[in-house]
Amino acid sequence: MEERDWNIVAQQALDDDNAFDELYEHFFPRIYNLIYARVKNSSVADDIVSDVFEKLVEHLGSFDSSKASFTTWLSRIATRTLTDYYRWQSHRQNVEWDDVFSPTVDKKEMPDGQLLEKEGKKELLLALGKLSEREQQIIELKFWGDMSNKEIADTLGISAANVGVILFRAMGTMRQLLGRE
Template sequence: MVKRAASQDPEAIAKLYDMYAPKIQNFIYHRTSDPLVTEDLTGQVFLRMLEAMRGGNGWRTSFSGWLYRIAHNLIIDYYRKRGQATFTDIDDSPNIHTQTADPYQATAARLENDRLLRAINQLTEEQAQVVTLRFLEGYSIAEVAVILNKTEGAIKALQFRGMASLRRILENA
């Protein structure tokens, strides 16, 4: 399907968008906390994808990693223009919901999510990105390395330091 999209097949492009847009949107929303910015940047990701494919400058290894890399670069550009970074409240995320009908358990889960998010916000930007991609988005170390344009060793080190920092932050909270 990706090769068909690269040859400008509208149906294949639509299927790729349907397949990847929700994940890219979720990734961007966790970094911007703004639904309008999320929508705009998600659209830009797919415009850049099409422009690169037209120019013959598409992905080299992982298509999804390439899309996340485009999203990552757009987020960096967005914050350079704004001058600061923010993260979304997990409760506000459109794709994260509690899996229980018990109000007590749902409240406890929300409080724990809030606590975890506050801790993630105290990490360095790189550590927060690695932790988010690995544990909230479910990507492998190799995929995160492609997305962030780093070696697998660097991702492992960032993950280790990030998790150690999270542990310290949560123990002291």
């Protein structure tokens, strides 16, 4: 399947509702997962993601593909909006991460299976919480944000090689913490 040029779609979205809908449909899950992975609360994530897409609509006319890809541009909006949220909040909330990997739980699962899955998620999230803030951010952008190392590098203002090294080390630490090495 051919990769979509989101820079072109973003330019078209200025005048074409269908192009905007396509952007929204493609990027909403990525942005939602990225935000949800940080705030650990679906209603807060809904509010922040709504703010991100409001900013997208408001500033789409200023998007310049010669400065950054659309994916990077939107990811920066998301990370800045999240930073603004934490500034406003003044401290992180301690809430459960019930459905980090899938915001909707399959109701057909057996209770025993749900318990095992929840325990596995809890163990993973505890291990993730032991990483540095930078390592957590890179893992979240990579796996929940579905971003490439280059996109992460552009978003965070570091080199792609540095992203790769940090990711490699963080994943090794996670394996050790989870006893899987």
